[in-house]
Structures are given as C-alpha cells and as structure tokens.
Amino acid sequence: MSKVLYYTGCTSSHRTPEIASSVKRILEAAGTDYDTINEEKCCGSVLFRAGAVKDAEELARCNTKLFNELRPDAILTSCAGCFQAFSRLYRERGFEIKPKVIHITGFISQILGDGKLKLSGKKLDIVYHEPCHLGDELNDLSRRILHSIQGIKLIGTAHRDGALCCGAGGGVRANFKELSLDIGRKRIDEAVLSGADAILSSCPFCVLQLRECASGRIKVMDISEIVADAVRV
Numbered sequence: 081m082s083k084v085l086y087y088t089g090c091t092s093s094h095r096t097p098e099i100a101s102s103v104k105r106i107l108e109a110a111g112t113d114y115d116t117i118n119e120e121k122c123c124g125s126v127l128f129r130a131g132a133v134k135d136a137e138e139l140a141r142c143n144t145k146l147f148n149e150l151r152p153d154a155i156l157t158s159c160a161g162c163f164q165a166f167s168r169l170y171r172e173r174g175f176e177i178k179p180k181v182i183h184i185t186g187f188i189s190q191i192l193g194d195g196k197l198k199l200s201g202k203k204l205d206i207v208y209h210e211p212c213h214l215g216d217e218l219n220d221l222s223r224r225i226l227h228s229i230q231g232i233k234l235i236g237t238a239h240r241d242g243a244l245c246c247g248a249g250g251g252v253r254a255n256f257k258e259l260s261l262d263i264g265r266k267r268i269d270e271a272v273l274s275g276a277d278a279i280l281s282s283c284p285f286c287v288l289q290l291r292e293c294a295s296g297r298i299k300v301m302d303i304s305e306i307v308a309d310a311v312r313v
Contacts, residue, residue: 084114084187085152085179087166089159090122091284099158099284102308103184107156109311110196114156117146125161125213128169130251137173140165144175155181158304160211160218160283161249183214184304185282189221192228201229201310207236207276209267209290210243211283212250222282222303229310236274244270246281248289264293272298280306 086107092100107114121143127136143166147155155177157163163183170177182190191197206226210219226232247253247263268290271279278299281287291300 083153084112084156085147085150085154086114086116086156087123087162088116088120089157089162089284090120091288092158093120095288096284096302099287099302099304102302102304103156103158105308106184106188106191106197106304106311109308110191112191115152121146123159123162123165125159125165125169126251126254128165129249130254136169137175140170140173140175144170144177148178152179155179156184156187157181158184158284158302160213161285164213183218183282185214185218185221185225188225188303188307192225197307198312199229199307199310200312201231201306203231203233204277204306205233205235205275206306207271207274207279208234209246209271209279209281209286211281211286212243212245214282218282225303225307226280229306231310232306235276236271246286246289247293248285253289260289261293264289268294268297 086103088100121139124136124139155166166177166181208223223234226234244267245263246267247260253260278301279290280301280303282303284302287300287302294300
C-alpha cells in the first residue's frame with residue numbers, strides 16, 4: 081500500500097473536484113507516494129452530528145475495517161469534518177483507526193518544513209475563514225502556510241472565540257437551509273467589507289457554502305488550491 085492514502089471525501093469528490101485535483105498536484109509536486117479509494121464511503125460526520133448515530137456507526141465500522149486492512153502510513157483528508165470524524169468521533173465510539181490521520185494543512189506544513197515545496201503566489205489580499213472542526217492548532221498552521229507564500233497578504237483579524245461559522249456544519253445546512261445561508265452571507269459580508277480579494281478556508285464544506293453565499297461578490301478558495309497554484313518546480 082502507498083505511504084499516504086488520500087481520502088477525498090464527499091464534497092471534494094462530487095461538489096468541489098478542483099480541491100481534490102489541487103491536493104493531488106501538491107502530493108505529486110512533493111514526490112509523495114499516494115493512493116486513493118475507488119469507491120469511498122462517507123465519513124459519517126454529518127450523520128453523527130445530526131443524530132443519525134446508527135447509520136454513522138455503520139459507516140465508521142466499514143471505514144475503520146478498510147483503513148486498517150490497507151495499512152497506509154497515513155490517511156490524508158481535505159475536509160475538516162472528515163478529519164474530526166476519523167481522528168476523534170470514531171475513537172469516541174470505539175472505532176480505532178490504526179494509521180495516523182492528517183489534514184491537508186498539517187501535510188503541507190510538514191512538506192514545506194522538509195523543503196519539498198517552493199511556493200510563490202500571485203499578489204492577493206486574503207481573509208482566512210477558520211473551519212469550526214479544524215481547531216486552533218491547524219488553523220494557525222493554515223495562517224503560517226499563507227504567510228510563507230510570497231505575494232499573499234493576510235488581512236483582517238484572527239477570530240478564535242466568537243468566530244462566525246460558515247453556517248453549513250453540524251447538519252444545519254441539511255435541516256435549516258435558510259438559517260444556514262443567512263449565517264454564510266454574514267460571513268461573506270465581513271470579508272467583502274475588509275477589502276480582501278478572496279476569502280480562503282481549509283475545508284471544502286466551508287468553501288462550498290461560502291461560494292454559494294458569495295454570489296460572485298468575492299472569490300472563495302481552499303488552501304489546497306492556492307498552494308497548488310503557488311508551487312514552483
């Protein structure tokens with residue numbers, strides 16, 4: 081089995097495939113031995129958070145069995161929700177994934193530290209949107225990655241406590257769509273008022289939501305897209 085198993089996730093597979101393509105470009109540029117799963121099962125994150133625990137646990141059981149049989153050195157995720165499901169939600173319910181689970185932010189930080197990537201981006205003023213499920217440590221890594229790209233300027237303040245959610249997580253979008261969109265539009269309003277060229281996140285679920293709420297008023301990107309575009313051979 082390859083050293084890294086890239087778990088694409090539902091959103092990157094079907095709704096934002098450009099994010100999956102960007103992750104693969106990063107993996108290839110860094111010379112990473114990786115593989116993907118032909119027919120992925122959902123991680124179950126939204127089902128867990130929406131209370132459909134029985135269905136979520138069945139997905140957890142199937143995914144844990146598959147990952148432990150494949151035995152990669154690491155499982156790489158694009159989505160903050162997938163990362164939380166595999167690294168925390170599964171374990172809390174007795175499902176132990178033996179390979180380590182890493183988010184694309186942690187992976188990019190590692191390969192930059194190892195000197196496997198050189199980045200030089202276009203001049204852009206960016207607001208960073210913190211995915212709720214990523215946590216302070218990985219959100220800080222995201223900011224450090226962006227600071228390392230020549231041409232990128234981060235504007236606005238770090239949110240931390242009291243940060244405005246994108247509005248899509250925890251089953252809110254699935255069950256209360258208008259509320260979800262209202263929250264997302266408020267986040268976009270913040271970004272537009274900042275004067276930024278783009279709002280960027282480290283989660284495809286956030287990106288999908290914010291793109292719909294932006295209605296073309298501001299560019300919305302994932303961190304993997306801006307890193308892939310900045311890779312210099």
